[in-house]
Amino acid sequence: MKTKEKHPTVAFLGPKGTFTQQAAIKFFSKRKAKFLELESLQEVFEAVAEGKATYGVVPVENSVEGSVNLTLDLLYKSNLKICGEILEEIKHSLIVNRGTDKSKIKVILSHPQALSQCRTYLDENFPKAKRKEVESTASAVRKLKRMKNAAAIGTELAAKIYGMKILEKNLCDWPQNLTRFIVLSQSDSKPTGKDKTSLIFSTKDVPGALHKALEPFASRSINLTKIESRPSKEKPWEYVFFMEFEGHRKDEKCAEAIGDLRSLCEFLKVLGSYRRAS
Amino acid sequence: MKTKEKHPTVAFLGPKGTFTQQAAIKFFSKRKAKFLELESLQEVFEAVAEGKATYGVVPVENSVEGSVNLTLDLLYKSNLKICGEILEEIKHSLIVNRGTDKSKIKVILSHPQALSQCRTYLDENFPKAKRKEVESTASAVRKLKRMKNAAAIGTELAAKIYGMKILEKNLCDWPQNLTRFIVLSQSDSKPTGKDKTSLIFSTKDVPGALHKALEPFASRSINLTKIESRPSKEKPWEYVFFMEFEGHRKDEKCAEAIGDLRSLCEFLKVLGSYRRAS
Numbered sequence: 209m210k211t212k213e214k215h216p217t218v219a220f221l222g223p224k225g226t227f228t229q230q231a232a233i234k235f236f237s238k239r240k241a242k243f244l245e246l247e248s249l250q251e252v253f254e255a256v257a258e259g260k261a262t263y264g265v266v267p268v269e270n271s272v273e274g275s276v277n278l279t280l281d282l283l284y285k286s287n288l289k290i291c292g293e294i295l296e297e298i299k300h301s302l303i304v305n306r307g308t309d310k311s312k313i314k315v316i317l318s319h320p321q322a323l324s325q326c327r328t329y330l331d332e333n334f335p336k337a338k339r340k341e342v343e344s345t346a347s348a349v350r351k352l353k354r355m356k357n358a359a360a361i362g363t364e365l366a367a368k369i370y371g372m373k374i375l376e377k378n379l380c381d382w383p384q385n386l387t388r389f390i391v392l393s394q395s396d397s398k399p400t401g402k403d404k405t406s407l408i409f410s411t412k413d414v415p416g417a418l419h420k421a422l423e424p425f426a427s428r429s430i431n432l433t434k435i436e437s438r439p440s441k442e443k444p445w446e447y448v449f450f451m452e453f454e455g456h457r458k459d460e461k462c463a464e465a466i467g468d469l470r471s472l473c474e475f476l477k478v479l480g481s482y483r484r485a486s
Numbered sequence: 487m488k489t490k491e492k493h494p495t496v497a498f499l500g501p502k503g504t505f506t507q508q509a510a511i512k513f514f515s516k517r518k519a520k521f522l523e524l525e526s527l528q529e530v531f532e533a534v535a536e537g538k539a540t541y542g543v544v545p546v547e548n549s550v551e552g553s554v555n556l557t558l559d560l561l562y563k564s565n566l567k568i569c570g571e572i573l574e575e576i577k578h579s580l581i582v583n584r585g586t587d588k589s590k591i592k593v594i595l596s597h598p599q600a601l602s603q604c605r606t607y608l609d610e611n612f613p614k615a616k617r618k619e620v621e622s623t624a625s626a627v628r629k630l631k632r633m634k635n636a637a638a639i640g641t642e643l644a645a646k647i648y649g650m651k652i653l654e655k656n657l658c659d660w661p662q663n664l665t666r667f668i669v670l671s672q673s674d675s676k677p678t679g680k681d682k683t684s685l686i687f688s689t690k691d692v693p694g695a696l697h698k699a700l701e702p703f704a705s706r707s708i709n710l711t712k713i714e715s716r717p718s719k720e721k722p723w724e725y726v727f728f729m730e731f732e733g734h735r736k737d738e739k740c741a742e743a744i745g746d747l748r749s750l751c752e753f754l755k756v757l758g759s760y761r762r763a764s
Contacts, residue, residue: 270717271717271719271722271723272717272719273555273717274555274715274716274717277551277552341619382719384721384722386722413709414709415703415704415707415708415709415710416700416703416704416705416707418700418710418713419697419700419701419703419704420704422694422696422697422700423697425693425694425697426693426694426697426698427694429693429694430693431692431693432693432696433723434715434723434725435696435715436714436715437552437712437713437714438552439548439549439550439551439552441549441550441660443662444549444662444664445549445711445712447712
């Protein structure tokens with residue numbers, strides 16, 4: 209990650225008040241960043257590619273729901289690099305217009321993932337309320353303004369931004385609900401000694417191909433932190449693999465493993481090395 | 487799969503007219519099946535577990551969008567077996583109320599996956615129309631009845647069921663868009679010589695664990711057709727792997743490979759063996 213730029217522009221998936229914005233604010237807290245709110249993951253990728261923003265922050269994985277598939281697909285297509293990661297604990301709050309009584313709530317708005325993560329809470333507390341899926345937790349909070357007897361599940365930040373009241377906190381059904389965000393840029397980061405590397409590859413469709421592909425990492429005791437398949441979209445049931453491992457691509461044993469893997473692959477792209485989030 | 491029962495009850499993800507129903511009708515075409523329309527994937531699993539239905543048909547993977555995460559999560563939790571698979575080509579149609587003019591369409595309804603699969607078509611033909619996400623392609627078609635200047639993306643079956651008009655066919659941006667459905671039951675199927683087996687496992691989080699787990703299959707030249715990680719939901723960044731390979735669990739070399747894998751795993755569950763769809 210470049211550290212010279214004093215006031216970088218950071219694009220994020222809006223609207224204002226999403227978990228993505230919370231994560232971006234945290235990551236860039238020591239630099240006077242300007243935040244650029246965009247409407248879709250695709251627009252965030254484009255803004256960084258076209259230089260409208262130096263960085264982009266997008267969600268890549270949730271510890272309960274799994275990967276954000278569209279982010280993986282955009283990483284596959286784009287030439288951007290990952291230069292950082294952010295871990296953010298997802299704390300859902302029940303948010304209402306000031307004056308709305310809990311017993312009167314008939315409809316609950318949120319992003320489908322947030323609704324699904326609070327399913328047990330909602331079933332117990334609002335067995336009869338209708339659940340309405342909207343584009344983001346923040347837009348759920350924003351939409352409340354024009355509604356009666358409605359509640360939204362969203363962030364504390366969104367409640368603050370839109371002047372709403374928090375009725376209850378920590379609604380999530382799982383005790384630990386974390387989302388990983390990645391920081392996109394034109395280039396990745398320098399080694400820090402506590403790094404991670406992400407890459408994408410595809411193997412030939414022959415027995416044992418994936419086993420062979422993992423061998424360069426297993427034989428060097430490089431710890432894989434994630435491996436996941438996604439459709440290549442070119443031919444049905446052909447996959448590309450997203451893999452992450454501990455170490456920097458410039459570390460000697462990582463560089464050797466990547467080289468060995470490359471010789472076995474039809475396609476390989478290093479997405480970047482960056483400091484691990486703690 | 488039991489072949490004795492003459493008029494099995496087949497639960498599927500409704501409403502009527504979804505691709506899931508099309509797939510179920512195709513798979514059970516030679517048996518006078520009774521179809522049971524249910525509202526959620528969870529209800530389909532429950533209906534089969536409780537014996538209200540002999541079979542359940544649910545989508546598991548799309549060749550463009552990837553896995554249906556909720557289906558994988560339900561397979562992980564349930565004790566049901568997979569006894570069959572169905573491949574269905576997804577052909578999206580633009581559907582309207584009779585009398586609606588193409589130039590007047592201001593809103594387009596469908597399931598988020600269908601909207602995303604027709605993105606290029608929609609951008610070119612309806613750059614200004616609002617896109618509205620609903621629960622299923624079939625409910626999009628059903629909702630048209632009460633709307634003006636609206637269109638839905640859905641199946642030909644749904645257009646027929648709800649008495650609507652098809653304006654255009656084959657809207658999908660990709661030439662080949664297939665969805666795999668699985669047939670759930672209390673038990674899996676007998677060997678046919680053209681089988682596939684699905685299982686779930688988790689390894690210890692040590693370097694090389696996944697590489698070791700694949701070794702029993704690679705060394706026996708058993709072809710993996712799919713491997714995918716999902717969060718275990720118990721601890722952040724702990725994964726379970728969904729794996730599929732060619733062969734029946736009772737085939738000698740498959741049985742040996744499963745046995746070897748079991749000895750390396752913290753957890754392993756065979757989801758079933760079944761005849762491959764062509």
